[in-house]
Each structure stands twice: as C-alpha cells, then as structure tokens.
Amino acid sequence: MPSIDCFICVFLKSISVPEKFQPVHTRTSSFQRTLSPQGVHLEGLENYGVKYYHLVKPHDSDPTGDGNRGSKMVSEIYLTRLLATKGTLQQYVDDLFERIFSTAHRGTVLPLAIKYMFDFLDDQALLHNIMDTEVVHTWKSNSLPLRFWVNVIKNPNFVFDIYKSNIVDSCLSVVAQTFMDSCSMSEHRLGINSPSSKLLYAKDIPKYKKWVERYYQDIKMMPAISDQDMTALLTDESRQHADDFNTTAALYELYKYIQQYYEDILSALEEDEFARKNRLTHKLEQVRREMDFEVYC
Template structure:
C-alpha cells in the first residue's frame, strides 16, 4: 500500500503480480505476457533513471567532477595500500584493485546507496529498496575485476545494466589510476588535516556520547579485546591489513 491520503481517507494500492495462483505454471501464456510487460517497464524505468545513475557513478569515481577536492584521506589510504603491496611483493593488479574497492566503494558508498535514510531524513519503502538494490548491485559489479557471464536465464536486475558495466569499470580503473598519480600526502599534512576537521566539527558531536558507545562496546567484548591485546603484546608489533 502506498502512503494513504490522510485528509480524504483514500488509500492507493500498487498492483503486483500474484505469485500465489496455483494454476499459473511456468511457461504459461499469461505468465509470459506479464513477464514481458514487466521487462518493458523495467527498461523504461532504467531509461528514465540512466542519467542520474551515470551522474552518481561519475561523481564518485572521478577526481575532477566531484564539485569539491578529493579528500586527503582517500589519497593517503590508497597510497598506504600500495605501499603495503610493494612491501609484501604483491604485484597482482586484481589484488591491489580489490583492496581499494573493499575499503572505500564497497565499504562506504554501497551502504549509502542502499540505505539513503542513513544520510537523509526520508522513508525508504519496499519498492524504493528494490530499485536501489539494483543500482547497488551494478555499483558492486563495476568494482569487480572478474567478468560476469550472463545468459537468458540471468536475473533481470543483472541484465538491465549489463551493457553499461564495462564502461563503469573503466571509470573505476581511471579513478584509481588518477589517484595514484596525485602528489603524495605526508604524515604531517594528514595529521594537520585531521586536526582541522576535528576543529571544524567540534560542536557537532557529543564526545561523552561517543565515549559511552565505546564503553558499551568494550563492556560487551572485554574478554575478546583483552585476549587480542595480550596476544599482540606477546607476539610483538604487527602490520596486518
């Protein structure tokens, strides 16, 4: 049910395919016609949203079309990953690419795309959630280095953006390459940047509330934290990623 009109009392309903009919068998003409209608609507919706999806992906995977400078933390983090790869003689491009994808696009951006209510004061209904899931899946496929083989039996959400993913992948590769060519960020500059960000946002956060959350976490996992700290002290310093 779509949000009702409280003033008139009218309730609006969104019609969906009935999957509970026992007489609807796979391959049935009626079922096939409904599927074809859905595919047409999916393609029409995709065409309407295409520019917005393209703009979103280009903004995320670009150092020049962001509307603001690339945060120093991203350059610093990516350089750290490259340094660790060099230190451990990891030359495989896919490994380096996956590290960067896992620590930023797949860790942060997918969560924001899939859950806009984390950032904006909006209600995400089931229909919106399904649409955003398709965009999020396309985003994840664009960050992958593996080839996705699709066929006629592949789910429609995979087929919708199949022709666009190679182009999106090239944007991701260009993004990582552009960042690698940017001037390195020194530890002093990074520390100064973090201190400045703390000063700017000082009044926006409740430090006591943050300490309370940390205390709650530690109280819950104090045994695991103590055991981990004891093992690290016994084994010496580590540089695990």
Template structure:
C-alpha cells in the same frame, strides 16, 4: 487474461514487465550515471579528493610493494573493499542514514539493483550472463564496461596524485577533531579500541615491535603502559 498461467498469458506478463522495467531504467539512467561518475572522480564540481582517501590508497600500494604482490587485481580489490564496497554501497542501499526519507519496500528493491550494479562495477571478474540470468543483472550489463572503466581510471588518477605526508595527514586529523569537537563520544571510541587491543594484544604488540617507524616512536612500550594503567584501574 494476463494472469492466465498458460504459456500465452505468462509470455504477455513477461513482455509487459520487461517493457516497464526498461522504461524505468531509462528514466533513472542519468541519475545513476551521475552518481557513479561523481563517486569515481578525484575532482567533481570543485570538490577535491579528501586527503584520507589518497593516504589510505597509498598505504595499500605500499603494503602490496612490501609483500611483493604484483597482481593489479589484488590492489584493485583492496581499494574497492576499503571504500566503495564498505562505505558507498551502504549509503546507496540505506539513504535514510544520510537523508530524512522513508525507504519503503519498492524503493529498497530498486536501490538494491543500483547497489548490485555498483558492486559489479568494482569487480575485476567478468560475470557470464545468459537467458536464465536474473533481470536485475541483465538490466545494466551493457553499462558495466563503462562503469568499470570509471573505477579503474579513479584508482589510476589517485595513484598519480602527489603523496600526502604524515605531517599533512596529522594536521588534517587535528583540524577535523577541532571542527567536530563534542560531536562524538571519545571515551566510547577509546573503549572500543581497547577491547580490540585486548582481544589481539600479542598480535598488536608484535606488529608494533616489528615496524621501524613504530619502534622509533616506542609505540609498543606506550601501549603496554596504557594496558597496565587501565588494568590497574579496573
């Protein structure tokens, strides 16, 4: 019998499970490939790369240059932590955040495998796999080199794009604020930012004083005025 704990029954269960697992993976393969290729493309189906992504990645490269960090894996990891691993993994694991769908336990388990593969695709370290490795890791082992190539190409393509000026970025943010006016609690967001500033007041003020662009705009003095104003009102 299939449930027999003896060697024959256990082996048969494993073979049936593996066969079904591979069949399911084959059915979903195109959808997973389309998802990964879309997320790691600078232009896909006439959708241009959002300006903030280019601006943020250039900022990270600038910080690496300023600190004389030449290791490409460090830059790769910074970018992965900022966007794919912080944002997209959360959406992949929790589609109910975006769509009106119910996520049951089976769907959660399947999406966890896709999310883990997505995270492995962004990794710069090679994962050594063997016969004792979990099946969820072995399932996409042969696809990972291709996915990692897409990630590396994505970061390279963004680096080659024309830089976004501060003026263009400011105009973009103003336009986004106009389009979504009234959708967010602005005072609530400012309150959260003020709590952060209160917790790291000296560090923030020191950083503003050291940065030439911040000194030019007198941001330290302006922030001190805000702190004094809020403290007096409190």
C-alpha cells in the same frame, strides 16, 4: 552531493501520490512525505497524471485486482517496460557513478584521507610483495565504495529524511548491485537464467569498470600526503567534533581489542620500522600498565 540529490528526487517524483493519498503520520512536521506506505489504496491515480518508474517487477502480494492481473503478464512485456524505465533513469545513474568515481567532477577537492588510505594500501602490497593488481583493487573497493557508497545508495533514508517503500528499496537494490559489479574485476557473466535486474545494466558495467580503474589510477598519480599533513587533518577534525562523540568509550573499546590480541600486536610493532622509531611498543606497554592500574584501583 548533487548527484545523490538528483538520484533521490527522481525516485521521489516518480512515485509521488496526490495529497489525498499521502500518509497521515510523519516523523517530522517540517517534512511532508510524498511516498505512500504499504496498504494505501492507490486505485484511480492515473486520473491525477501520476507515472511510475520501477527497475523491478511489482510485487504480486495482492491476490485480487491489479496485482493478480499483473502476475499473468508475460516476462517479455515486463522486460520492455524495465528497459524503458532504465532509459528514463539512465542519466541520473550515470551522473551518480561518474561523480563518485571521479576526482575532477566532484565539485569539491578529493578528501585527503582517501588519498592517504589508498597510498597505504599500495605500500602494503609492496611491503608484502603482492604483485596481483586485482588484490589491491579489491582492497580499495572494499575500503570505500563497497563499505560506504553502497550503503548510501541502498539506504538513502540513512542520509535524507524520507520514507523508503518496498518497491523503491527494490529499485535501489538494482542500482546498488550494478555499483558492486562495477567495482569487481572479475568477468561479468550472464545467462538465460540471470535475473532481469542484472540484464538491465549488463552493457553499462564495462563502462563503469573503466571509470573505477581510472578513479584509482588518478588517485595514485596525485601527490602523496605526508604523515604530518594527515595528523594535522585528524587533529582538526577531532577539534571540530570534540563534543559529538564519547571519546573515552571509543578508547576503551580499542583497548578491549588490544587486550584480545595483545601479543600479536606487540610482535607486529616490534617488527615494524616506523613503530620501532617512534617507540610504539614502549608506549603500548605504558598504556596497558596504566589501564591495569586503573582496574585494580
């Protein structure tokens, strides 16, 4: 994903320090860290041409020196600096959001599972006579952008072998919050007491919201994925990762969930037309009998 790579690189480059200030300990010998951990004295870095780009105010944890001096600066000066920083990083943030919320600028085909899942949510809304578009929009946002992408944006160290300092974590929180606000259909209201991090992207959020709505609509207009195609996809994925996971443990965890809500699940299967057609109730009872037999043996 070039957009995420670019986004991470700009932060890495923006707060990189010379070799003499780099930490001694690294997690891997093949990847040298360029971020300085907390506690490393960075006085005199301006002599090396290092520039800082932060979307939040620096933490005033140091009672002396630059930290104490910085705490006395008026908020208007900080806001000017934050706006300048936002302008520097704007293209990277736009590129990231556009690639996430686009079916045409990804560089790869939209995963079939996303189309299948979104169609399922649309079908559930029709099945339960839910006409409020905000409800379905929220379902889709919670199932993919807010569950997966926010974690990647906020925690790039989950994907890349990098060190995430406190200031970088705060900056990524600003972008992640903007991402979450973009997925919401509620009105984005700000006041005089709103944090400066929220004010930074206030004018951009309406544009991002349109991207989200367009993304969901484009997926809805795509050809439907049949159950056979989805089954084939899942079977192929299972084959490719057959040795990566403990499937027995996963199945047992699912069975414990079924045990807890057995009567409710059984009742729901009996009311569902697809479940009756495929005799899922009978199959579930067979699984329970076999599992109980294994336990007693």
